[in-house]
Amino acid sequence: MLSNLPVLSLTLFMPIIGALIIIFLPKEEIRPIKYIAATSTFISLALSILIYIAYDRSLGGMQFIEHIPWIADLGVSYALGVDGISIPLMLLTNLIGFSAVYASWKVAERIKEFFILLLILISGVMGTFLTTDLFIFFLFYEVVVIPIYLLVIMWGSSKRVSKEYAGMKLTIYLLIGSAFLLTGIIALFIKAYSISGVPSMDIAALAGLEFPVGFQIFTFAFMALGFGTLLSMFPFHAWSPDGYAGAPTAVSMIHAGVLKKIGGYGLIRIGIYILPLGAQYIAPLIAVLAIGNIVYAAMICLSQKDLKYIVGYSSVSHMGYVLIGIAALNLVSLNGAVIMMFAHGVMAALFFAMIGNLYEKSHTRNVDDFGGLAHQMPRLASGFMLAGLASLGLPGLVNFIGEFTIFIGAFKEYRILTIIAVLGIVLTAVYILRTLGDVLFGPRREEWDELQDLQGPELVPLIVLGSVIILGGVYPLDIMSLINSGVEQIVMQVGLTNIQATILTGGSF
């Protein structure tokens, strides 16, 4: 049923269609604008759930393929397709996109422009996960940068850093990273052209070619710089906490939730898949940097007082787990990295939604200003608890599955580093529990008595994201088997035996 329709294009362009409709509405029509934004993201969410269900796991590989030749002399096609790695991330995008619309329900100024930019942003992020063409991948990746900038400077907050500074820092960091990435892509394209004699941007076709080792190392390094910056790899993470602090709630949710994951996804889908030997050479370095993420960012968290900075640095720290999972380059660890990206996305989005809501009402994000909020705002408190406990990897919630799988996979390759990484969990527990305790529990503070608890549209992010956190933790088998089908294919195609052998002999740290 689904295979006859261009269902991926529909999912992808639904938010854009919503944005186009909003463009033609007068800006005073606030309610229709919000409803259209909510409807279009809901349709995308529903379609991606359908795709999740309808994807044939026994068959594996790219499905729901669409392919239209686009720029012949560059070998570019408008090519879409999803597999076990991209479906969870597509689902994640739409879960967060839909929640982000509701988290922005109270936006007061320039509502029309806000939702147009937000919808473009959601489509842009989704496009990177859906396409199987390198050119289109990069195109979607860069499409999101400018809407984010505009969203930050127009609707952001200037609590600790000015929003202009935060927006520009975020933008320039990501763009400079993308310059390296694009150089790598062009080098790859030209090299592939000279090897095969036909220009092609198709990721699978590029992966089928044999590139010389030196070229692979060099190009992978360029790409790792680009993707690493996006994933806030230590020491290129400085944009992340400032950017999240300056950004409006919806942007923090999407940015921390999905946009960062483009980095991890790109490392797997493009880096490892096309340049396996390069990946293998650089992986130990990435693993070391990953420890920098995990430990360094977690220690910074210990001394932060601003809620957004705590979650911002904690997301930098968590990306360390994803990175070490990717660096270990085996089936288990890559599975773990993908599920961790999904889990962290849902958790971070929920966290930012709760913080955004609290900030909107109390106009402060300082931990010391709060206390005993569970008395006044029990629903908000349960959202905070859920996100916090997921963040520290409580068994029974989806993040535990990710961290556990990563450690199992990574331990085989990097023993000492993995042990240090596990210690990072202790630090996470310290700062998360302390923050939750300071903000939510303790004696009731009367100055916050007038705060309203979550209600109406504000509940949507909590319900949608919260139920995914629990569902994924209690019953991870389904999504894990899906991810495994995708990762397995990549690991097999790039020659698992080859990689295993070299790493087992040469990867002893």
Next chain:
Amino acid sequence: MSFNWLSTEIIVALIGILLLVLSSGLNVRGKEILTKAAVASMFLVLLNAIVLFSREQSLFNGVYVVDSFGNFFKILFLLAVILVLLSSLQYIKRFKEKICEFVSLMIFAAMGMIIMVSAGDLITLYVGMELMTISFYILSAFLLQNQFSAEAGLKYLVLGAISSAVLLFGMSLIYAVTGTTVISEIAVRLRTEPALIAGVVMMLAGFGFKIAAVPFHMWVPDIYEGSPIPVTTFLAVGSKAAGFAAFLRVFVLALPLAQFNWSIYMAVIAALTMVAGNLIAIVQTDVKRLLAYSSIAQAGYILAGLAAANTYGLKGMLFYAMLYVFSTTGAFAVTTAVEVDTGSTGMEAFAGLSRRSPMLAAIMTICMLSLAGIPPLAGFVGKFYLFSGAVQSGYLWLALIGLIMSMVSVYYYLSLTRIMYIGESASDAPINPGLETRLALWICLLATVFIGIYPAPLSGLAQAAIKIFI
């Protein structure tokens, strides 16, 4: 030989002359109508040029050639002059009874460009270039009451004359070595001699002046800032494209890389131009100056294609030159509309533009982002072609510098965007740029977006145009 081969040139010249002849005795209102008629008839010439795109013929023993390369640029110049005039019909009302002279000179400048790109001979090329440049001398000083404009005219005259002399001297040295001025024959008779090197370097300086490559760019900021905005725009898009076309034809056809490797010099100049243009643009506070420095940087990107001198590189040059017309004219057209309303082109004049006129702010942002190479806009695809060419020729470092500099350019483009979107404006009255400007703006916007999303038609056209080089 039939009229048909030169129909574009003849009709353009006729329009220019008729405009001068018919305008005598008319009042200001009549002259304004006459200029509109001239723009409309230029549009017909454009259609004619598009229809006749694929014709090829060598005329006057190879002195003048009609080929798809030249035809591509003819279309470009006609488009540029039409868009510039359309977007400035409000602006040029200030010239009152001199309005027809102004438009006529613009048309003659376009005529010079057309001759320049169709020249098969160095002397013809020079004559075309002088027709263009002399028109610009007058045009840049057209606001004679304004001291900046007068200064711009004088500066351009002095510096332009020197650069013409250098170019001409270079050509004469080439003639001394080869005994011919016909471009296609120079390659055959080339001998490596010191005089040849001196000649090539001098031509490089002469053309470098026209395209404003570093270190021959010093004239650009003052003249772009002082000249009337339509002249600045046409200098930026037309004169520069003509310089590139002539540069390309002479260097690729007459000086084969196998015999004289100028590629590495181009690569170095391209890198310098990108770096200097972008870094200096960051500190500018006047939008005209900002766009002037950004246009220097743009020349650097296009030069990277010439340094590559392969299919992707050359195709990228043509592709980029065309999209540059739309994006730059769009940005300047918004600047014109703001200038007509506020009387200033300083950044503060743009404050709050998104509230006063959301369309102008959006078009300015999109055109600038296209110049910065952000997808899905035209500039991204153009840069992809150019830097693919550079990488293919082994200049990976050039591609890296170019792409990093593109991202640096986002900084100053976004600074202006920030002012437009969150700055506070003195007045909240909407800006109404007038029907013709709106038309030009929409053409620029749609072309910028369309070429970015579906580049195949333009890249096909560029492919057809460069087949004389491959």
